[in-house]
Amino acid sequence: MIQIQLIQGVTYLAYYMKCLHTFPSCVNIVRYRWVHLYRQVELYSTKQQTELVGNGNLIERTRNIGISAHIDSGKTTVSERILFYSGRISEMHEVKGKDHVGATMDSMELERQRGITIQSAATQVEWKDHCLNLIDTPGHVDFTIEVERALRVLDSAVLVLCGVGGVQSQTHTVDRQMRRYQIPHLAFINKLDRTGADPDRVIKQMKAKLGHNAAALHVPIGLEQNFTGIADVISMKAYYFDGAYGEVVREESIPYDLQDICEARYLELLEALANVDEQIGELFLEEKYPSQELLKSSIRRATISRKFVPVVLGSALKNKGIQPLLDCVLDYMPNPREVDNWARLEDDNGKVQKYKMETDPSKSFVGLAFKIEMGRYGQLTYLRVYQGTLKKGMWLLNTRSKKRIRVPRSVLMHADKMQDIQTAESGAICAMFGVECRSGDTFVSEESPPYSMESIHVPEPVISQALKLKFESESKKLSRGLWRFQLEDPTFRVEYNEESRETIISGMGELHLDIYVQRLRNEFDCHVNKQNPQVAYRETISDSIEFSHIHKKQTGGAGQYASVKGRLIPLLGEDNQKVIFDDRTIGNNIPREFIPAIEKGFMDAVKQGVYIGQKISGIKMMLDDGKAHLVDSSELAFRIASRTAVQNSMREIAVPRILEPIMTVEISAPVEFQGEIQNTITKKRGTITGTDSTEGYFILECEVPLKEMFGYSTTLRSMTQGKGEYSMEFLRYDFLPIMIQEQLMAVYQKELEEKKK
Numbered sequence: 001m002i003q004i005q006l007i008q009g010v011t012y013l014a015y016y017m018k019c020l021h022t023f024p025s026c027v028n029i030v031r032y033r034w035v036h037l038y039r040q041v042e043l044y045s046t047k048q049q050t051e052l053v054g055n056g057n058l059i060e061r062t063r064n065i066g067i068s069a070h071i072d073s074g075k076t077t078v079s080e081r082i083l084f085y086s087g088r089i090s091e092m093h094e095v096k097g098k099d100h101v102g103a104t105m106d107s108m109e110l111e112r113q114r115g116i117t118i119q120s121a122a123t124q125v126e127w128k129d130h131c132l133n134l135i136d137t138p139g140h141v142d143f144t145i146e147v148e149r150a151l152r153v154l155d156s157a158v159l160v161l162c163g164v165g166g167v168q169s170q171t172h173t174v175d176r177q178m179r180r181y182q183i184p185h186l187a188f189i190n191k192l193d194r195t196g197a198d199p200d201r202v203i204k205q206m207k208a209k210l211g212h213n214a215a216a217l218h219v220p221i222g223l224e225q226n227f228t229g230i231a232d233v234i235s236m237k238a239y240y241f242d243g244a245y246g247e248v249v250r251e252e253s254i255p256y257d258l259q260d261i262c263e264a265r266y267l268e269l270l271e272a273l274a275n276v277d278e279q280i281g282e283l284f285l286e287e288k289y290p291s292q293e294l295l296k297s298s299i300r301r302a303t304i305s306r307k308f309v310p311v312v313l314g315s316a317l318k319n320k321g322i323q324p325l326l327d328c329v330l331d332y333m334p335n336p337r338e339v340d341n342w343a344r345l346e347d348d349n350g351k352v353q354k355y356k357m358e359t360d361p362s363k364s365f366v367g368l369a370f371k372i373e374m375g376r377y378g379q380l381t382y383l384r385v386y387q388g389t390l391k392k393g394m395w396l397l398n399t400r401s402k403k404r405i406r407v408p409r410s411v412l413m414h415a416d417k418m419q420d421i422q423t424a425e426s427g428a429i430c431a432m433f434g435v436e437c438r439s440g441d442t443f444v445s446e447e448s449p450p451y452s453m454e455s456i457h458v459p460e461p462v463i464s465q466a467l468k469l470k471f472e473s474e475s476k477k478l479s480r481g482l483w484r485f486q487l488e489d490p491t492f493r494v495e496y497n498e499e500s501r502e503t504i505i506s507g508m509g510e511l512h513l514d515i516y517v518q519r520l521r522n523e524f525d526c527h528v529n530k531q532n533p534q535v536a537y538r539e540t541i542s543d544s545i546e547f548s549h550i551h552k553k554q555t556g557g558a559g560q561y562a563s564v565k566g567r568l569i570p571l572l573g574e575d576n577q578k579v580i581f582d583d584r585t586i587g588n589n590i591p592r593e594f595i596p597a598i599e600k601g602f603m604d605a606v607k608q609g610v611y612i613g614q615k616i617s618g619i620k621m622m623l624d625d626g627k628a629h630l631v632d633s634s635e636l637a638f639r640i641a642s643r644t645a646v647q648n649s650m651r652e653i654a655v656p657r658i659l660e661p662i663m664t665v666e667i668s669a670p671v672e673f674q675g676e677i678q679n680t681i682t683k684k685r686g687t688i689t690g691t692d693s694t695e696g697y698f699i700l701e702c703e704v705p706l707k708e709m710f711g712y713s714t715t716l717r718s719m720t721q722g723k724g725e726y727s728m729e730f731l732r733y734d735f736l737p738i739m740i741q742e743q744l745m746a747v748y749q750k751e752l753e754e755k756k757k
């Protein structure tokens with residue numbers, strides 16, 4: 001082996017001398033070649049597969065990774081390969097494949113029918129003596145809570161990008177979520193076999209649009225239908241994937257025509273690292289090159305501290321690039337010990353202190369229930385163990401409900417299958433059966449302080465839809481189903497409207513609600529008629545107003561008296577989804593014990609506004625003064641006074657404003673349809689914020705009110721002969737045009753009058 005490489009080295013040297021002689025201007029090429037030669041020689045003295053993580057205990061050899069991305073980037077296809085190459089499954093199936101089996105991680109019937117991921121699925125695989133806990137998450141923004149939950153408990157992630165689509169709208173969402181939970185990640189640019197695939201463009205987009213300090217570790221060997229393998233710029237080796245399913249990795253020298261580009265990428269990698277890593281920075285300045293170990297350890301350091309994003313390449317469908325991706329997960333993603341996790345603990349004075357969790361199996365147990373599923377055997381609670389060891393049969397305290405529970409059964413999940421386990425140590429992701437709790441609850445062992453792990457960010461629903469039972473006899477099934485869905489999914493809400501006798505479901509999008517209606521039918525045999533979906537408007541005011549209200553009742557016995565005075569102030573911009581109560585009272589005109597009741601009254605009022613019957617938001621209530629009666633004042637009287645003050649002043653004094661949800665929409669279709677699509681977007685009150693084009697397709701980024709996007713998938717499909725696609729996500733609430741606002745208010749007032757008759 002060493003002999004062959006030395007012969008290669010001497011051949012290269014002869015070539016470089018010739019090159020320099022023939023083309024004196026090619027100094028740069030020669031420099032790259034020298035780098036290459038230097039590194040070839042360096043490789044002789046180092047082991048090719050550097051074991052960075054070593055053979056320590058299991059925690060050091062564990063990686064908890066999520067696979068996240070924009071819709072259809074290939075997350076599930078990547079996961080299926082990971083399961084296959086790691087020996088978890090013995091045969092692979094495609095998402096919506098001809099065999100109609102579907103991918104392992106899409107185990108729900110609806111996922112297989114629609115070819116999309118709805119619920120995140122967890123599994124565990126072994127790769128090169130390491131244990132990988134893997135969660136495949138959905139791409140559709142409608143199921144964003146699944147991504148939130150997964151990222152909350154994972155230590156790192158693989159961001160999958162489509163080699164053609166690049167950075168797309170949901171890539172931004174996932175990136176924001178990774179930032180929220182400080183998740184280090186590496187990027188896998190997939191679908192390099194597709195026409196128009198261009199990994200360099202995708203990396204440029206990652207830098208420009210996501211602000212990532214990203215650099216490629218691979219160079220593709222061929223592209224589109226000629227994509228045959230990858231060249232690794234660190235080991236300077238080419239890898240091809242042979243066998244029926246790419247399971248045999250063949251290592252070769254880098255093809256001659258790719259050597260320049262590999263050297264160029266190597267230097268780019270060094271440059272990107274030099275900016276964030278001192279060791280590489282110093283070597284870079286001295287024009288020295290790091291050893292392979294040093295380079296890998298600095299990639300690891302920079303990635304874990306979120307200063308660098310390594311980029312690897314492949315095509316999951318064509319079985320290329322997955323094994324090197326897994327190697328990179330081991331090399332560059334953190335083990336549970338390398339991630340700081342904090343728990344909160346409130347002292348007797350209500351002061352909150354933060355405590356760092358120790359990833360040590362011998363410490364007291366602390367775990368977070370991050371996901372709940374109701375299954376055949378009762379409630380299944382997914383748990384991330386942060387400290388200590390979970391043991392079957394042990395007693396735990398739920399620090400929210402203060403209930404003690406016993407762990408009846410603990411399991412490892414493999415998509416919809418499970419394997420019983422006796423213990424799960426710090427860093428593990430497992431599940432327990434038969435425990436009642438909510439998602440976001442913290443469990444501790446009896447000897448531990450009652451810590452609480454920070455909970456999960458739950459976005460507010462933006463769309464609602466009324467359901468009516470087809471058969472009254474199925475009402476029990478309906479409530480059972482909806483109760484279960486609410487328990488599993490905090491972004492899915494249910495209310496019952498007594499007057500219309502309708503059940504109102506709210507969620508993150510049309511698809512989200514559609515899936516639940518279908519699940520009612522499939523899993524609960526409950527049939528409902530859906531009304532048209534309704535936008536979740538918000539009611540607010542345009543300017544500050546003052547309020548003053550006395551609630552007084554004298555009915556024989558104890559009377560009721562409460563007087564409140566203050567201001568309602570509109571909250572603009574990003575704050576327009578908030579409601580804030582601000583107590584500015586001085587002195588004792590209102591005794592302190594009544595202040596919480598006044599806040600409650602305000603919260604009662606914001607539940608349903610007076611203009612169109614929707615929730616109020618973007619308002620701050622400032623309580624300035626008031627009055628109490630020695631005998632007749634009570635909490636109830638102040639609660640009523642506060643609620644009525646808000647309602648009356650909004651109805652009588654304020655200038656009403658209605659807010660509507662605005663979505664970021666990304667549309668992609670063949671260029672010949674661009675003009676027509678842009679026109680329809682403008683008609684829909686949309687604003688175009690960016691356009692891009694590649695390989696005969698254009699990408700249109702725009703902001704459009706949600707109301708206008710109802711049914712758009714059908715419109716787009718028919719407009720583009722089925723070739724157009726779009727995705728959207730919630731952006732912000734903004735004022736509704738006055739004309740539409742007045743129409744809505746008129747309809748609501750008419751409805752109210754009719755009800756009075």
Ligand SMILES: Nc1nc2c(ncn2[C@@H]2O[C@H](COP(=O)(O)OP(=O)(O)OP(=O)(O)O)[C@@H](O)[C@H]2O)c(=O)[nH]1
Nearest residue numbers: 071072073074075076077116117139191315316317
């Ligand atoms: N050409 C090509 N197609 C791919 C590749 N990887 C995945 N696909 C196809 O892309 C489609 C979407 O793949 P999935 O794996 O379901 O993507 P996903 O990101 O899990 O999808 P969601 O979870 O629904 O967002 C499927 O039809 C796959 O067969 C690839 O490398 N090349």
